[in-house]
Amino acid sequence: MTLLAGQVALITGASGGLGHGIALRFAQEGAQVALHCRTGGAAVRDLARRLVGSGSRVVVLQADLSRPQECRRLVREAAEWGGGRLTALVNTAGVQPVQPLEAMTAADWRTVVDTNLTSVFACTQAAAEVMREQRGGPGAGRAGGPGGTVTHIASVEARMPAEGHAHYSASKAAVVAHARAAAREYGAWGIRVNTVSPGLIEREGLAEAWPEGVRRWREAVAVGRLGRPEDVGDACVFLASPLASWITGHDLVVDGGASARTTW
Template sequence: MNGLLSGQVALVTGAGGGIGRGIALRFAEQGAAAVVLHCRTAVAAADEVAARVRESGARSVVLRAELTDEDECRALVREAAEFGGGRLTALVNNAAVQPTRALPGMTAAEWRAVVDTNLTSVFACTQAAAEIMREQGAGSVTHIASIEASAPAPLHAHYSASKAAVVMHARSAALEYGPYGIRVNTVSPGLIDRDGLGEAWPEGVRRWREAAPTGRLGRPEDVGDACVFLASSLATWVTGHDLVVDGGVSARPTW
């Protein structure tokens, strides 16, 4: 189906990375009028994505912001809406970090760095976007969570906890913003392929392929397709939902 997002104005955070790129391009391909791309430092990569978005027929701009700063989150959302002519119909909270650190030696500063980037930014950006969407009478917010929200991995305690909280934030936001026509959901990806992953982590990639009923890693566009669905008119009665996109890995028994 084409044109599912015809006329929409979307903001995608962390759009310089692989998943963010896949989301932004899918939004443009499905007819979004404008796709605003956020990045913190990956300006060159985000500029490349913006060029590809424009090739698909959508307007695009790259905006920089430090999402651990509440004021910058609010400014980002405001500037995105200004670029969209005063409108913002879809927000995808994708920006995140995923460092590895053993829990016994983790410092509070390391914990906060992950939680502030992955969770507090979601709270601030959603709150700012909801103010605009409430005036419009409708809007869609999608958080990118992770299957690690329910199945933690070693060395990822801070990451897994932040993503579990993101899922619950979406459910809470769906409850409180629903009366204003604002839907809030999460997409929980499994292992998404990227350049060099097979060489850097061959054993992990092999194990994933063996575990996945579909026999492959995810692609950024797989996550993008899920986000398109949730932002489209096909999902007008879907809110507070966590859409798992993992090739079936979560369906495997653990015993």
């Protein structure tokens, strides 16, 4: 399958498990992929070697996305690597600390908001400028063709915050609102903007670190298992593909049906 053949995609936070799964699915669907990392360079370079070995064109780029000027530099370098093109951006990079409100400082709040929200704003703004100039590229579906797609990784906690996650949940709710606003303003430029809101995603050591939480999630999920990074990657591939050419400003919940469970 090559739903994304000819596309040039930038995946932020590709050194994490979620970003890893998204990048893998984009490469498998034929996209050229720029992998961003802030730290964790060894993990992302190992992923890059695997993808190159499978025939994909890949580059690793490093940037601190809590700094808007670094976001702009990252997008510029990805587009230059792509021959002046960038057709898809997936904003995956983020942090999820656990901290009660009573102990939270303004600095703690700003760290989460700058990483999870301000970086989304800055990367999207920079990418939109590139995408505006390339209408009629791969995936063109209307007169002039779309300039590209942007997908933010939000969370089910945007609607259902957990204790100790006030800053995280607020930042993810704002990410959903940003996507809707950006979809309206950038639609005239041929750019679609959506969010994907995952539920609990499996990762190494999770069951040992949070056994009670994992048990509760498995009981709540209609399909009987936790999510996998590739499940979120599939949703992102769909939103970046021509199959979603009339979808923008939408929040796609990927939680195995957990949010459909009744509370009584």
